[in-house]
Amino acid sequence: MTTPRHACAAAARGLPLVLASLALAGCASFSPDGGFDTVEQVAQERLGKDVVWARTAENQNRIDTRVAELLTRPLTVDDAVQVALLNNKGLQARFFELGIGEAELVQASRLPNPGISFGRLKRGDEIELERGYHLNLARLLAMPLVRQVEERRFAQTRGVVTLQLLSLASEARKAYFNAVAAEETVRYRRQVQQAAEAGAELARRMAEVGNFNKLQRLREQGFYADATLGMARAEHAALASRERLTRLMGLWGPQTRFQLPERLPDLPEAPTDQPEIERAALAQRLDVQGAKLAAEQTAKSLGLTRTTRFVNVLELGRAHNSSNEAPTQTGWELGLELPLFDWGGARVARAEAVYMQALSRAAETAVNARSEVREAYGAYRSAWDIARHHRDELVPLRQRIAEENVLRYNGMLIGVFELLAAARSQIAGVNACIESLRDFWLAQADLEMALIGKPGLSGAALALGSSPAAGDVGADH
Amino acid sequence: MVSRRNFLGRAGAVTAAVSAAAVSKVAMAALPEPVTQHSPDTMPPLVPERGRPYNPVVTLNGWTLPWRMNNGVKEFHLVAEPVVREMAPGFKAHLWGYNGQSPGPTIEVVEGDRVRVFVTNKLPEHTTVHWHGQRLPNGMDGVGGLTQPAIQPGKTFVYEFVARRPGTFMYHPHADEMVQMAMGMMGFWITHPKQKHPLIDEVDRDFVFLLNAYDIDPGAYTPKVMTMLDFNLWSWNSRVFPGIDTLNVRKNDKVRIRIGNLTMTNHPIHLHGHEFAVTGTDGGPTPKGTRWLEVTTDVAVGQMRQIEFRADEEGDWAFHCHKSHHTMNAMGHGVPTMIGVDHREVVSKITQLVPDYMVMGERGMADMAEMPMPLPDNTVPMMSGAGPFGSVEMGGMFTVLKVRRDQKPGDYGDPGWFDHPAGTVAYEWTGALATPARDRDPGRSAMPARNRPAREIEVQVRKPDRHGPH
Ligand SMILES: [Cu+2]
Numbered sequence: 001m002t003t004p005r006h007a008c009a010a011a012a013r014g015l016p017l018v019l020a021s022l023a024l025a026g027c028a029s030f031s032p033d034g035g036f037d038t039v040e041q042v043a044q045e046r047l048g049k050d051v052v053w054a055r056t057a058e059n060q061n062r063i064d065t066r067v068a069e070l071l072t073r074p075l076t077v078d079d080a081v082q083v084a085l086l087n088n089k090g091l092q093a094r095f096f097e098l099g100i101g102e103a104e105l106v107q108a109s110r111l112p113n114p115g116i117s118f119g120r121l122k123r124g125d126e127i128e129l130e131r132g133y134h135l136n137l138a139r140l141l142a143m144p145l146v147r148q149v150e151e152r153r154f155a156q157t158r159g160v161v162t163l164q165l166l167s168l169a170s171e172a173r174k175a176y177f178n179a180v181a182a183e184e185t186v187r188y189r190r191q192v193q194q195a196a197e198a199g200a201e202l203a204r205r206m207a208e209v210g211n212f213n214k215l216q217r218l219r220e221q222g223f224y225a226d227a228t229l230g231m232a233r234a235e236h237a238a239l240a241s242r243e244r245l246t247r248l249m250g251l252w253g254p255q256t257r258f259q260l261p262e263r264l265p266d267l268p269e270a271p272t273d274q275p276e277i278e279r280a281a282l283a284q285r286l287d288v289q290g291a292k293l294a295a296e297q298t299a300k301s302l303g304l305t306r307t308t309r310f311v312n313v314l315e316l317g318r319a320h321n322s323s324n325e326a327p328t329q330t331g332w333e334l335g336l337e338l339p340l341f342d343w344g345g346a347r348v349a350r351a352e353a354v355y356m357q358a359l360s361r362a363a364e365t366a367v368n369a370r371s372e373v374r375e376a377y378g379a380y381r382s383a384w385d386i387a388r389h390h391r392d393e394l395v396p397l398r399q400r401i402a403e404e405n406v407l408r409y410n411g412m413l414i415g416v417f418e419l420l421a422a423a424r425s426q427i428a429g430v431n432a433c434i435e436s437l438r439d440f441w442l443a444q445a446d447l448e449m450a451l452i453g454k455p456g457l458s459g460a461a462l463a464l465g466s467s468p469a470a471g472d473v474g475a476d477h
Numbered sequence: 478m479v480s481r482r483n484f485l486g487r488a489g490a491v492t493a494a495v496s497a498a499a500v501s502k503v504a505m506a507a508l509p510e511p512v513t514q515h516s517p518d519t520m521p522p523l524v525p526e527r528g529r530p531y532n533p534v535v536t537l538n539g540w541t542l543p544w545r546m547n548n549g550v551k552e553f554h555l556v557a558e559p560v561v562r563e564m565a566p567g568f569k570a571h572l573w574g575y576n577g578q579s580p581g582p583t584i585e586v587v588e589g590d591r592v593r594v595f596v597t598n599k600l601p602e603h604t605t606v607h608w609h610g611q612r613l614p615n616g617m618d619g620v621g622g623l624t625q626p627a628i629q630p631g632k633t634f635v636y637e638f639v640a641r642r643p644g645t646f647m648y649h650p651h652a653d654e655m656v657q658m659a660m661g662m663m664g665f666w667i668t669h670p671k672q673k674h675p676l677i678d679e680v681d682r683d684f685v686f687l688l689n690a691y692d693i694d695p696g697a698y699t700p701k702v703m704t705m706l707d708f709n710l711w712s713w714n715s716r717v718f719p720g721i722d723t724l725n726v727r728k729n730d731k732v733r734i735r736i737g738n739l740t741m742t743n744h745p746i747h748l749h750g751h752e753f754a755v756t757g758t759d760g761g762p763t764p765k766g767t768r769w770l771e772v773t774t775d776v777a778v779g780q781m782r783q784i785e786f787r788a789d790e791e792g793d794w795a796f797h798c799h800k801s802h803h804t805m806n807a808m809g810h811g812v813p814t815m816i817g818v819d820h821r822e823v824v825s826k827i828t829q830l831v832p833d834y835m836v837m838g839e840r841g842m843a844d845m846a847e848m849p850m851p852l853p854d855n856t857v858p859m860m861s862g863a864g865p866f867g868s869v870e871m872g873g874m875f876t877v878l879k880v881r882r883d884q885k886p887g888d889y890g891d892p893g894w895f896d897h898p899a900g901t902v903a904y905e906w907t908g909a910l911a912t913p914a915r916d917r918d919p920g921r922s923a924m925p926a927r928n929r930p931a932r933e934i935e936v937q938v939r940k941p942d943r944h945g946p947h
Contacts, residue, residue: 191829195830205823206813206815211814212813406834407851411808411852414812415811415815
């Protein structure tokens with residue numbers, strides 16, 4: 001790639017005339033961070049996590065070392081998020097969009113290549129040499145505008161990448177809680193299965209000595225068969241949720257043997273109270289910012305389209321005609337395409353429609369953001385209440401029921417099979433408690449995400465990425 | 478058991494009820510003072526100080542209601558009210574009864590007495606009292622709606638009639654009867670003969686009790702009034718063994734026991750060591766020629782039986798209902814039989830889930846009585862009662878007749894366990910055992926079996942194994 005200085009010098013030599021407009025446009029160059037600084041900053045501020053763009057072997061080494069170090073101990077949720085942010089290849093691929101975006105910005109800031117025409121005409125003995133430099137004047141005139149558009153586009157790319165990063169963090173957090181809970185569930189399912197197995201075994205012996213008939217025995221066998229099925233399902237769920245976490249953390253090979261803790265983190269003593277949550281969301285949410293940006297951008301695009309509807313058919317060149325029979329002719333040559341058929345009206349109308357569309361989208365995004373954050377907070381509060389109810393009410397209650405059942409068993413008021421059934425249901429209660437705790441952590445992750453972007457990445461990214469204005473401006477030139 | 482304290486005076490246990498909650502004090506002023514009993518102990522007989530003399534009865538874990546004479550009329554005051562009855566030590570029930578207890582106090586009168594009974598209703602609903610088995614004016618029969626309006630809560634009604642025939646009677650409500658009887662409302666009535674009666678012998682000891690049944694979930698207090706047959710507490714005078722006092726008599730005493738059945742099933746009442754004769758039924762004394770000796774008599778629903786025998790065999794004699802489930806306390810009727818089931822290995826699996834789990838029933842249910850284990854609150858073990866040789870493994874309708882040569886006349890106190898003369902207690906055989914010859918084909922000639930199953934069914938019976946884990 002040529003250096004900016006070089007590009008600027010070439011332009012200066014060729015066309016002093018356009019220096020003025022170049023001075024207006026400024027001289028775009030590649031930044032040392034490639035736009036990564038903003039992304040890194042968000043990761044630090046919002047998540048307290050490091051991100052590294054693996055552009056060099058040295059960076060990749062840093063990543064590998066850090067990931068290896070994190071994987072040596074049972075992962076906390078923050079560790080899992082950190083590994084994902086460092087090691088997820090999809091995120092790295094996104095980082096390169098920054099490079100692409102910046103390259104486009106630099107490109108837009110450069111002068112169009114001047115054209116040279118050369119003609120050699122012969123009239124009898126007369127040879128006429130016709131030389132001409134010409135430059136797309138419209139592009140030159142529009143350059144400051146185009147650059148602004150590209151700058152916005154680059155900012156938008158940074159926004160998308162940042163959102164992708166936050167979203168990945170959120171997904172990793174959720175996958176982590178799912179995986180830990182699923183492994184806990186497997187342990188409790190195993191206990192249920194053991195209870196059922198004991199019952200089935202006892203029933204078999206009862207039948208063997210003649211105390212149970214086939215029907216009674218088969219019934220107990222049935223509980224065991226059901227429990228085994230439940231166990232198989234739980235094991236599959238644990239595998240699937242662990243694999244999802246593995247993918248998000250970008251792990252493979254021996255790395256996949258990472259350890260998870262045995263238990264989910266405890267329920268916080270109190271839920272966070274957030275009365276100003278809607279305002280916070282509107283101020284922080286990247287999709288809201290992105291929609292605003294898109295609207296601004298289409299506004300510019302509309303202005304640009306209006307400005308260039310005639311100008312872009314203008315062509316300026318320096319003519320230089322020499323002939324062996326006459327003194328050399330020099331002068332300016334202006335070509336003008338007559339806008340007889342296309343006055344650019346259709347393009348302006350389109351741009352206007354696109355602009356209005358972008359405004360409506362921005363409004364929609366804001367309305368949705370408010371609603372989503374309210375919903376997410378409601379879900380978070382309910383999840384906390386439910387988890388606490390499980391922990392403080394249902395589990396102790398079932399525990400006490402189990403104790404009373406043992407007393408009733410002692411008094412031969414109930415039999416061992418009823419005792420086992422009660423034990424199964426008590427275990428199921430503990431498991432439901434774990435699931436409620438998991439749901440709380442998932443709801444918290446969703447709430448955090450709802451405060452910075454559309455919860456569930458795909459929607460937010462799509463709204464930004466497919467902004468119609470971006471394509472429109474590019475297509476004009 | 479009857480303690481010495483009880484013989485010294487009734488003052489401590491019997492108190493005048495001053496809390497006539499919803500009843501007007503002016504109205505009460507004209508009434509005999511209601512007397513209330515709070516102890517579940519067997520009270521000594523109430524010897525009559527006034528009126529015609531008679532030989533009083535002893536109500537098992539109960540008492541007799543004092544009366545007052547009013548112009549030649551015997552006046553009693555029954556107060557129908559909610560009560561707390563200790564059905565056995567450590568187990569109390571919320572019942573309905575009379576004058577502080579369920580069953581209510583025994584009413585004792587003499588043939589020909591004019592009797593006036595004031596009945597005050599302190600229940601939350603209306604009630605009546607029906608005088609079961611009595612000859613009386615129809616309007617005094619106590620059938621709500623049929624012979625009288627029901628006694629509303631807070632109201633007092635008066636019943637008055639002459640005790641025309643001697644015998645054994647009962648009283649109980651005849652208004653919302655199903656609920657009120659399931660809640661324990663009932664009592665005994667004895668009409669003693671005016672003079673020597675050819676069919677009614679003089680006796681030394683005369684015991685009375687009612688058979689009743691409750692369905693109280695272990696750990697609960699109030700009977701389930703909807704239960705019809707599957708009761709879990711089979712009681713005598715609302716007491717269950719080991720809460721039923723022993724019948725303590727002197728050797729060679731002539732003993733009469735009167736039993737009334739207000740449960741919903743029959744009870745074959747069985748006495749060990751003696752033969753008895755049924756000397757009276759609902760209808761009065763039985764003619765001498767109809768009496769025969771037996772050791773068990775069935776007391777059908779709504780019936781009364783009066784049995785008599787001479788207690789001429791010393792010892793501690795079991796006395797109980799012969800339906801074996803009726804000599805158990807609350808138990809699970811759906812609990813599977815575990816006899817012969819080898820629990821090893823399975824136990825460790827179960828104890829992982831239920832750490833307090835203990836194997837029971839593998840050898841039978843005697844374990845229940847041997848290992849005292851924590852039970853739900855307010856529950857008596859299904860079988861218990863410590864005897865001199867170990868657990869008696871009984872519950873419900875069970876007690877002991879104690880016959881002693883040195884029991885003083887009129888002393889109803891518990892003499893303790895019987896001191897067996899040497900060589901009169903069953904003992905373990907330590908000699909050699911011969912293998913018995915067994916007939917392997919029973920009934921072969923008389924009734925040869927037809928339609929045998931195609932395949933011989935194998936039944937394995939596990940016999941006690943000294944080398945086993947227990
Ligand atoms: Cu019975």
